[in-house]
Amino acid sequence: MKMPILSLYSSPARETKYVENPQTQLEEGVSHLRHAMEPYTAWCQDLYAKAKPQLEKAVEQGFEFLQNPPDGFYPRLGVIGFAGILGLFLARGSKIKKLVYPAGFMGIGASMYYPQQAVAVAKVAGTQLYDWSLQGYIAVESLWKDNIPIC
Template sequence: MLKVTGSAMPGPMSLLFPNPVFAASRDGDPQPSAPSLLLDELSLYTAPPPLQKPLHVQPEAGHLEQSVATLREFTEPYTGWCKDTYSTIQPKVHSVVQCGSDTYAYLKDPPKDFYPRAGVVGFTGVLGLFLARGSRIKRFMLPAGLMTVSASMYYPEKAATIVKSAGDSVYDRAVQSYAALEKMVNPQSKSGKDSETKP
C-alpha cells in the first residue's frame, strides 16, 4: 500500500504555493520512479464546481427615485435653455472680465497726469448735474456733454478719431433712413421709372 507524504508548510503559506506530493512504499522510502503529484490533482482537494451566476434583478423604484425622475423630466428643457444662455453670455462675461483686468492694470500704473485729468472730467459731470435742474433730458444731456467736452480737451487725438467714426456711422444711418423713407413715400416712382426705361 502507498503512503502519501508532503512537505510541511505553515498555515497560509501552504495555500500560496502548491506542494509536491510523493508516493512512498510501506518502508518509508519514496519511490524514485513515481511521478510527483500536486495537491490540486488529488480528488480530496479539488475545487467545487463554479456556481451559476445569479440573475441581477432590478429593484423597484421607490417614492424618492420616482420624485427625482419626475423632477429631472420637468427641468430638462430649462437646463438646455440655461446651457444655451450660458454659451451666449460667456464671451461677454469674459470680455467684461478682460476689460476690468486691463483697467486695473492701467490704474495700477497710470500715466503722469491721469488723476488730475480724471478729477476735472468728474467735476464737470457733477457740475452738469448741478446745473441740469428740471427735466430728465437735461439731467442726462448736460453732464454727458460737459464731460465729453472736458475729456476731448485733454485727449484731442482720441476725440477726433471717435468723432470721425461716429460721424461716418451717423452719415451711413442717415442715408439708409432717407432711402427707406423715400421708398415708403414714393413706392410707385421707382416702378414708373423702370417701366419708362424698358421700352
C-alpha cells in the same frame, strides 16, 4: 400557557403609497415658461462662458493701469468727472437733458485732454450718424412714394 415571542428588531411590513399633489395653474405656467426660455438661457450661459475670460483680463488690466497711472491721470479724471456732475446739475427739467448735458460736458472735458482720440471718435461717430440719417431718408422716401395716390 405559552407567551408570544415579540421581536424587538423587526417591524410589520406597511404598504405605503406616494401620492403627488396635482400641479397648480401657476406651477404649470412657470414650468411652461421655463421650458420655453431654455434655449435663450442656454445661449446666455454660453455667451457668459465665452466673455468671462475676456472680462477678467480687462478688469486685471484696469487694476494694473490704476495702480500705475500715467502722470496727471487723476487730475484729468477729476476734471472730467466734475464736468459730468456739473452737466447733471445744469440739466434740470427733462430726462433728455439729464442724459445729454452730463455726457456732452464730459465729452468736452475729455476732448480738452485727449484731442487726438476725440477727433478719431468724432470721425467715426459722424460717419455712423451720416449712414443712419441716409438710411432714415431712404426709408421715409420709400414710404412717401408708396403711399401717394396717383390721380
